[in-house]
Amino acid sequence: MGRIYKGLFSSATDIGKIRISNEDRAAVLTNYCGDVFLIICDGMGGQNKGDYASKMAIDSLTESFRKKRKTPFLLTKFWLKRALSHANSIIFEEATTKPLYTGMGTTCVAVYIQGEKMAIANIGDSRAYSYAFGRLKRLTTDQTYVDYLYRTGKIKSEERDTSPDRHVLMNALGIYPSCSPDIHGQPYNGEAILCCSDGLYNNVSESEIRAVLSTDDRPDQKVMSLIAEANGNGGSDNIGIAYWEAVNHD
Numbered sequence: 001m002g003r004i005y006k007g008l009f010s011s012a013t014d015i016g017k018i019r020i021s022n023e024d025r026a027a028v029l030t031n032y033c034g035d036v037f038l039i040i041c042d043g044m045g046g047q048n049k050g051d052y053a054s055k056m057a058i059d060s061l062t063e064s065f066r067k068k069r070k071t072p073f074l075l076t077k078f079w080l081k082r083a084l085s086h087a088n089s090i091i092f093e094e095a096t097t098k099p100l101y102t103g104m105g106t107t108c109v110a111v112y113i114q115g116e117k118m119a120i121a122n123i124g125d126s127r128a129y130s131y132a133f134g135r136l137k138r139l140t141t142d143q144t145y146v147d148y149l150y151r152t153g154k155i156k157s158e159e160r161d162t163s164p165d166r167h168v169l170m171n172a173l174g175i176y177p178s179c180s181p182d183i184h185g186q187p188y189n190g191e192a193i194l195c196c197s198d199g200l201y202n203n204v205s206e207s208e209i210r211a212v213l214s215t216d217d218r219p220d221q222k223v224m225s226l227i228a229e230a231n232g233n234g235g236s237d238n239i240g241i242a243y244w245e246a247v248n249h250d
Contacts, residue, residue, distance in 0.1 A: 002115040004034040005190055007246040010220035011038075014227045016199055017235030023050035023106075024197050024240030025058040029065050035076075036113040037065050038242040040126045042197040044172060045104035053091050053106040053174050060087035061110065073117045077185055080112055080121050084173070084181050091174030105172035108181075109140055109195050113244070118188040123181045124172045125198050126240070130191040131213045136206050141182065143171040190246040196226075199237035203230040219245050 011026040023043035030036050041057045043050025064083035071079065087108070095101045107124025120128055122140040130137045146168070173179055192213060201209075204226060212225045223241050230239045 002117075004115055005036075005113065005188070005246040006034070007036070007244055008219045009036070009038075009242075009244045010218075010223045011242040012220075012223050012227060013241070014199075014231065014235075014239045016238050017231055019238055021048075021051055022238050023054055024199065024238040025054040026195075026240040026242045027058055027062060028242045028244060029062060031065070031068070033070050034115070036111075036193075036244055037061075038111045038113075038128075038193055038195045038244055040107075040109050040195040040197055040240045040242050041173075042107040042124065042126050042199075042238065042240060043104070044106060044169070045101070049101055049104035050106065052101060053095075053104040056091050056094065057087045057106050057108055057173055060090055061108075073114050073119070073185065076112060076114055077119045077183060080110065080119050081181065081183055084108065084110075084121060084123065084179055088173045088179035089177075092177055095174055105174040107169070107197070108173050111139070111193050111195060111244075113188050113193070116188055117185055118193075119183060119185045121181045121183045123179060124169050127196055127198075127201055129194045129196075129209070131194060131210070132189070132191040134210065134214060136210045136213070139186075143182070144169055192246070193244045195242040197238060197240035199235075199239040200226060200230050200241060203233040203236060203239075219243050 009028040011028045013024040015022040025041045027039045041054035043054035107126040109126040110121045112119045120139050125142040128139040
């Protein structure tokens with residue numbers, strides 16, 4: 001039997017310094033099997049739309065996780081795809097049947113840790129990182145127009161942060177009848193896992209994130225320190241963070 005990691009976790013969102021509503025949602029869940037599920041959703045569509053879409057996504061994924069049975073890792077990856085598809089369907093239906101919510105959607109990044117493996121799913125531009133031994137590693141690729149231009153050689157790396165199209169999403173939950181998340185699996189060796197919305201990484205550099213995660217603070221203290229850093233650097237958007245830190249294993 002593989003190792004089952006135990007740990008501490010925390011999640012929080014903050015409105016930031018500019019926005020008039022908080023459209024971010026964050027959660028970290030565990031179950032009796034020792035599985036860990038981190039989720040970040042960053043709503044889009046404006047006040048009353050974005051926050052509703054992200055809440056619907058979090059609620060749907062949370063409910064799916066609570067009903068999930070113990071499965072081999074390969075089936076867990078399929079479960080994750082189905083759970084995201086279900087969340088997409090209920091958001092899309094609400095957006096297409098109720099005029100108040102027309103055009104709403106949400107990004108979603110989720111990490112499912114199951115023993116010595118983890119599945120990472122991404123829709124939009126929220127991100128997941130791993131942290132271990134002083135190294136912060138990005139686990140997701142932004143699904144944005146600018147990143148598409150970069151990957152196809154149309155622009156250079158340094159142009160991504162200054163492009164006027166850098167916030168244009170190529171994908172989101174609830175925008176289309178079906179969704180196409182990026183999902184991949186990889187080994188898990190006890191690294192700390194950080195999921196966040198763009199309100200964090202657009203205001204806090206990777207070196208600043210590493211500095212916070214390298215401290216001996218509790219996970220909840222690290223999360224609040226990152227939020228304080230983002231707001232101290234302008235707080236240009238809502239900030240959503242979900243953080244897991246393994247402390248030992250059986």
